[in-house]
Amino acid sequence: MFQVNGMSQTPVYEQIVEQVEIFVAKGIFQSGSRIPSVRSLSVTLSINPNTIQKAYSDLTSRGILTSVPGKGIFISEGALDSVKEKGRRKVAELKSLVTELKIFGVEKKEILEIIDNEYSDEGGKLSDKM
Amino acid sequence: MFQVNGMSQTPVYEQIVEQVEIFVAKGIFQSGSRIPSVRSLSVTLSINPNTIQKAYSDLTSRGILTSVPGKGIFISEGALDSVKEKGRRKVAELKSLVTELKIFGVEKKEILEIIDNEYSDEGGKLSDKM
Amino acid sequence: MFQVNGMSQTPVYEQIVEQVEIFVAKGIFQSGSRIPSVRSLSVTLSINPNTIQKAYSDLTSRGILTSVPGKGIFISEGALDSVKEKGRRKVAELKSLVTELKIFGVEKKEILEIIDNEYSDEGGKLSDKM
Amino acid sequence: MFQVNGMSQTPVYEQIVEQVEIFVAKGIFQSGSRIPSVRSLSVTLSINPNTIQKAYSDLTSRGILTSVPGKGIFISEGALDSVKEKGRRKVAELKSLVTELKIFGVEKKEILEIIDNEYSDEGGKLSDKM
DNA sequence: GTGGTCTAGACCACT
């Protein structure tokens, strides 16, 4: 289910954070679901437990996960909302990125093509980012 | 001409790199133009010379600057092409960002609005990014 | 009678401890009353017997419960006093909490309102805490 | 300036978090101030750098600190607001605590005395909590 | 020098 790329620029713990968010956004993880324990995931991914712990803590503090010591970690009640909230912040990223593209001489037409492509078919596997 | 924000998330050396690129893209810096020396710029910006040096080295290795020992540092012949090449790489960034936005539930319509906005008026001063 | 929230931050065994204390404080459990056995309660609450056991041990060691082997578990003679003793310790909590509130800029007036509210009507069902 | 109690129930990293918050609330740390580096503080407190790091990360994610890699960690712009926001959450704690006190038979009069005491003189040194 | 990430291994409280 989870997969991590140790050679990626993005920190391992952040890759995990993003994957949880995506699974929540896609409805694969639903409120109340139990997610892999810190230790079990650290084994299956061959990663130090502390790294998983950091990812889960991050998600917990943002209200996406709820940890119950001794029992496990669960998807929070308002998880889907918290995740969509992150989508709002990514819009700001898009804005500044488009500004740069314009400066570097990328045509508007080319950008629109990309968007049409991503929003029509299955489009995009998050290839580079993950 | 150059300006740097010490509190920004983006490294100082990268801010300088980007500004040189932008000036080239906009035609403010043309092939053969002489740009400020490491030492002079470090004084006017109150920045460690090593930081300027790193920015210039980066630009030199990518064929945007040419250093002529004893004379100064100049904009290279194919600088404009090299800069536009960077624009191409930013397109890849855009692609994965749009993929994420889709997953996080951002509407296509909203994205198109942003692009129209940036590509119509003066749109964007890179303020957020820097 | 007892109810437990598995998703709560506070440990399950502590939730049980508190409920016994509250029932004693409110006079619902009086000295000599027999309370549910470890096994029966573990069944009705669908909880591990060890968890109940820990709660009862805690209460026994503090003189609130008395276990009579072969007969059951009962509310002790001085249970009400022991419970009120716990109230005294909570007063210390209050003191440091108020100190913090002052530091964090909460107005005295606002605090008094809360207290008036809790001490006038039915006020509070411990909902947040549990 | 900082001081930590290794024997306390509250985690070391949380003690540091609270002290930073208090210094901000009291105006000792002002927006833009640089606070002790992770390493230097870890030395003066004889604590592992990771523990300090965790405390600072926590404060950073809550908008109280701003980290500039390679330069240091600084008090954020809206730090005071973020800190007061925490005060609001402590009010909820107070509410449930008062509810419990009422149940455990603590007189309203006694509570009012404590509050008057804390809000009149210098009152309270956070003794237990820190 | 700075902050940030990661590993390895340990201890604790709770179920």
Place this chain on the structure above:
DNA sequence: GTGGTCTAGACCACG
């Protein structure tokens, strides 16, 4: 078994 905290030691990018 679970999550949470802490230590020790390492590496990296940045200034």
